[in-house]
Amino acid sequence: MGGWIYTIAFYVCAALLVASALGVLLLRNLFHAGLSLIAALFTMAALFILLGAEFVAGIQVLIYVGAIAVLILFAVMLTQRIAEEKVKRYTRALLPGLAVALALVIVMILVTTGLTGYGFTPFATEDTVGDIGKALLSTYVLPLEVISLLLLGALVGAIVLARKEEEK
Amino acid sequence: MHALFGWLNEKWTALIEWLGLPDFIVPAGQMVFDGICVAGFIAVLVLFLIWLERKISGHAQDRFGPMRVGWHGCIQTVADAIKLIQKEDIVPARADRWVYNVAPFVAFAPTVIAFVVIPFGDGVIVKDLNIGILYLFAITSFAVIAIVMGGWASNNKYALLGAFRSAAQLVSYEVPLVLSVLGVLMLAGTMRMGGIVEAQSSMWFIVYQPLGFLIYFVAATAEVNRTPFDIPEAEQELVAGFNVEYSGMKFAMFFLAEFANMFLVAAIATTLFLGGWKGPFQPYIPGEVWFLVKALGLTALIQVFRWTYPRLRVDQLMSFAWKLLLPLAFLNIIVTGLILVLR
Amino acid sequence: MTITPAHFIGLAFIIFAIGFLVVVVRKNAIAILMGVELMLNAVNLILLAFNRIHGTMELDGQVFAIFVIAVAAAEAVVGLALILAVYRSLGTVSIDDLSALKG
Numbered sequence: 001m002g003g004w005i006y007t008i009a010f011y012v013c014a015a016l017l018v019a020s021a022l023g024v025l026l027l028r029n030l031f032h033a034g035l036s037l038i039a040a041l042f043t044m045a046a047l048f049i050l051l052g053a054e055f056v057a058g059i060q061v062l063i064y065v066g067a068i069a070v071l072i073l074f075a076v077m078l079t080q081r082i083a084e085e086k087v088k089r090y091t092r093a094l095l096p097g098l099a100v101a102l103a104l105v106i107v108m109i110l111v112t113t114g115l116t117g118y119g120f121t122p123f124a125t126e127d128t129v130g131d132i133g134k135a136l137l138s139t140y141v142l143p144l145e146v147i148s149l150l151l152l153g154a155l156v157g158a159i160v161l162a163r164k165e166e167e168k
Numbered sequence: 169m170h171a172l173f174g175w176l177n178e179k180w181t182a183l184i185e186w187l188g189l190p191d192f193i194v195p196a197g198q199m200v201f202d203g204i205c206v207a208g209f210i211a212v213l214v215l216f217l218i219w220l221e222r223k224i225s226g227h228a229q230d231r232f233g234p235m236r237v238g239w240h241g242c243i244q245t246v247a248d249a250i251k252l253i254q255k256e257d258i259v260p261a262r263a264d265r266w267v268y269n270v271a272p273f274v275a276f277a278p279t280v281i282a283f284v285v286i287p288f289g290d291g292v293i294v295k296d297l298n299i300g301i302l303y304l305f306a307i308t309s310f311a312v313i314a315i316v317m318g319g320w321a322s323n324n325k326y327a328l329l330g331a332f333r334s335a336a337q338l339v340s341y342e343v344p345l346v347l348s349v350l351g352v353l354m355l356a357g358t359m360r361m362g363g364i365v366e367a368q369s370s371m372w373f374i375v376y377q378p379l380g381f382l383i384y385f386v387a388a389t390a391e392v393n394r395t396p397f398d399i400p401e402a403e404q405e406l407v408a409g410f411n412v413e414y415s416g417m418k419f420a421m422f423f424l425a426e427f428a429n430m431f432l433v434a435a436i437a438t439t440l441f442l443g444g445w446k447g448p449f450q451p452y453i454p455g456e457v458w459f460l461v462k463a464l465g466l467t468a469l470i471q472v473f474r475w476t477y478p479r480l481r482v483d484q485l486m487s488f489a490w491k492l493l494l495p496l497a498f499l500n501i502i503v504t505g506l507i508l509v510l511r
Numbered sequence: 512m513t514i515t516p517a518h519f520i521g522l523a524f525i526i527f528a529i530g531f532l533v534v535v536v537r538k539n540a541i542a543i544l545m546g547v548e549l550m551l552n553a554v555n556l557i558l559l560a561f562n563r564i565h566g567t568m569e570l571d572g573q574v575f576a577i578f579v580i581a582v583a584a585a586e587a588v589v590g591l592a593l594i595l596a597v598y599r600s601l602g603t604v605s606i607d608d609l610s611a612l613k614g
Contacts, residue, residue, distance in 0.1 A: 010514045014522050021529040024545050025537070031320060035267065037545045038313060040526075044552050045306075048576075051519060051559045056576045058302035060555075062346075063580050066309025067339060068548065068587045073316050074335050075541050075591045077328070079598050097535035101528045108524035115517040118564045128570060129298060129359055135574050147581045154585035161592035 010050060017043040030076050038069045055129045173292070176201070202294045206283045214427045215245045220464075221427075221471050228475035255416035260323055263413065267321035272414070272421035275314035278307045279428045286435050287361045289445045289455035300361040301353065304436060305346055308391070311429065312338040318422070319410035330409025333482060337397065340489040341390040347497035348383035351376075351504040352440045365444030372443040379500045381441045383493055385466075388433035390489070392426065394470050396477035397485060434466035435459075442466075519560035527553035540594045540604040544587065551583045 020043060023036030041064040048057035136144050177198065184193050219234070219242055226233025234241030259268060285300045287293040297303050312335055319331020353359060355376060356367035367373075374381045390397035411422050438444060442462045445455030480488065526549060533546025555576045562572025598604050 007514055010518060014518075017522065018525060018529070021526050021549055024542070024549060025529055025533050029264075030539055030542060031264070032267070033542055033545060035317065037548065040549065041552060044526075044556065047519065047522070047556060048559055051516075051556075051563055053559045053562070053573050053576070054297070054299045055302070056555070056559065056573050056580075058299045058306045059577060059580055060552075061306035062302065062309060063584055064548070064552075065313065066306065066342060068584060070312050070316065070335050070339055071587060071591050072541060072545060072548075073313075073320075074332070075594060077316070077320055077332065078595065079541065079604050093535050097532055100535070101532045104531060105524060105528045108528070109521065112517050112521045112524065115520060115564070116515060118517065119513075119515055120563045127298070128573070131570050132573055132577070135570055136577070140574050140578075143578060147578055150585050151581060154589050158588045158592040161589070161596045 006050070010047075013043050013046045013050065017047065031073065034069065034073045034076050037072065038065055041065055041069060052128070055132055202284075206280060206294065210280060210283060210424075210428050213431055214424050215249075217427045217431060217467060218245045218248075218423075220468060224468065224471045225475065228472070249420065252416060252420045257416045257418065258413070260413050262323045264321035264323065267317050268413075269418070271314050271318035271321060272418040272425075274310060274317060275425040276421045276428075278310040279425045279432065282307045282432055283428075285361050286432070287365055287439060287444055288459050291362075292445075292456060293362060296360055296362045299359050301349060301359050301364070301436075301440070304432075305342075305349075308429070308432070309338075309342065311391075311425070314422075314425075315410045318414065322410070322413040324413050327410050327412050330412075334393065334410060336482075337393075337485060337489075338391060340486060341387045341397075341493075344383055344489060344493035344497045345387035345391055347494070347501065348380045348387060349440060350497075351380040351500050354501075354504050354508060361439055361444075365439055365446065368443040368446060372441065372446075374441040377441060377500070377504070379496060380504075381437070383497050383500065384437060384441070387489075387493060388437065389470055389473060390485075392429045392433055392470070394430065395474040396480050398479060430470055431463060431467050434470065435463040437466055438462040516560040516564045520557055523553040523556035523560070526550075526556070538605050538607055540597070540606055540609075541591075543606065544590045544594070547590075548583060548587065551579055551586075555579050 017040055020036045020039035024033050024040065027033040027036055042061065045057040045060040045064075048054075048060060180197055180201070181194055184197070222244070223233040223240070232240075234244035237244045237247050259265060282304055284294040285297055285303055287296070315334045315338075316331045319327040319329075319334070322328075352364065352373050355373060356364045358364060358367070411419060414422060438459060445459045447453065447455070447458035447462075530546045530549030530553060533549060534543050537543055537546065558572045558576045558579070560572075562570065594604055597609065601608065603609075
């Protein structure tokens with residue numbers, strides 16, 4: 001798989017992804033952080049395509065960018081003043097958080113070095129989309145139903161939480 | 169058409185070999201050429217669509233519309249474009265400059281790359297992706313991000329209200345839009361745009377999916393912010409909605425994206441429900457002509473809607489999407505599935 | 512240098528750590544939700560990378576990634592509804608001010 005175009009594509013996407021993820025962490029303006037999150041989610045979809053998962057990439061953009069990110073921006077617009085005052089961004093947990101994150105990265109790097117021996121295995125079929133559909137409706141039919149129940153619960157819960165208190 | 173592209177391709181490959189340049193220039197050059205083709209097509213198309221819109225508006229109101237520049241005003245839009253380029257590019261004093269400047273591009277770019285999977289004729293498609301229709305819906309969902317960015321960054325209450333309305337409307341109508349297409353995908357058994365057209369060789373899918381087509385067309389009209397669903401930019405209430413503060417070329421880009429999107433949803437409807445490039449007298453009338461005739465006909469229909477229906481209120485709009493279109497879309501899926509299983 | 516699935520997994524770890532930092536460190540409840548989305552996405556990337564290491568026939572990793580995206584959607588919807596409810600009653604979404612349950 002690959003050649004040097006693939007390598008360049010991976011590193012460009014990786015750099016963009018890390019940069020936009022850092023944007024979510026560092027940007028003072030919450031709306032900008034939300035846009036940075038959108039950039040991160042979109043670059044993530046590009047990485048999914050590099051992994052040969054076009055269907056998941058399509059779902060990723062459709063659900064995350066088209067729905068979740070819009071909801072987040074919506075919430076930002078509802079709760080922030082347009083010209084936001086400069087407030088403190090970080091909680092007291094800054095230093096402990098940094099320490100834990102660093103420890104996390106170190107442990108994970110140790111784990112990753114054990115995996116470098118593996119290469120890409122090619123897909124058996126061309127029609128990955130069809131195979132995902134078959135897997136969802138045969139092997140994974142029970143999880144699928146549970147997920148739909150979960151979504152229904154989330155839908156009802158969100159409506160109950162979000163609607164205005166009616167006069168009793 | 170096909171032959172022309174094949175010939176160009178051959179010449180290009182030969183040229184690169186003759187110049188002794190490395191191999192990867194060949195696909196790179198083809199990509200650039202594809203990009204230029206798509207962008208050029210969109211530019212010409214939008215010029216035509218704006219003229220069509222003004223003509224239809226004019227005749228619907230018992231007047232002629234533009235008549236002065238060119239035959240029946242046919243190059244009026246070019247004159248308007250030149251005027252727009254000359255205009256001063258104003259950025260509001262307390263606007264969020266970065267977001268404000270990027271928003272028009274976020275609106276325009278997805279529209280252009282969406283055209284990549286539109287099958288204009290047999291084999292006349294830039295890239296027939298195996299997730300074709302999903303790619304289209306995914307990439308066009310960026311429109312709402314652009315509107316929210318533009319509305320928020322303008323620092324203007326009308327723009328912000330327009331952005332709010334638009335976010336709510338587009339997210340709501342996206343649901344019936346996607347669901348209405350599922351019936352077609354079940355019939356065709358593929359998401360590939362070319363494959364969907366091929367599956368309609370014997371009969372157009374609108375015959376099997378009349379309800380799906382209706383839901384799709386209504387939801388698509390809402391997705392491109394056309395009357396009767398143009399609440400995000402209602403002139404009388406919001407001045408112009410999210411793009412009040414935009415001027416010059418940035419306004420032109422929003423405008424361009426809007427018209428290109430209108431053709432895009434008509435082209436998707438043509439591909440999914442009206443048999444794409446298929447039509448009678450096939451060898452004599454090329455498939456590309458059939459495709460353009462159908463898609464432009466649907467576009468003109470959307471433009472006629474504007475002068476036929478009054479604008480909905482926000483609450484009507486929402487209850488229409490969630491209480492009528494969505495259950496109907498589910499019903500369509502269930503009935504289609506039942507028939508496919510029992511047949 | 513050829514790219515292996517390990518590269519993707521390493522990248523996913525970095526994103527996970529950044530998402531974790533966002534959750535732990537930022538003050539705004541909406542920003543915390545963004546951090547959770549980043550972490551879920553990092554997990555998806557790992558699932559897809561392992562899918563390429565593991566099976567030639569199976570697409571289990573992709574199916575799991577789709578489930579994760581569905582759960583993320585549910586989480587975001589309920590989370591944002593909660594945040595808006597809190598904002599309506601308290602007028603703030605800064606988690607430092609949400610200390611009514613503190614003894």
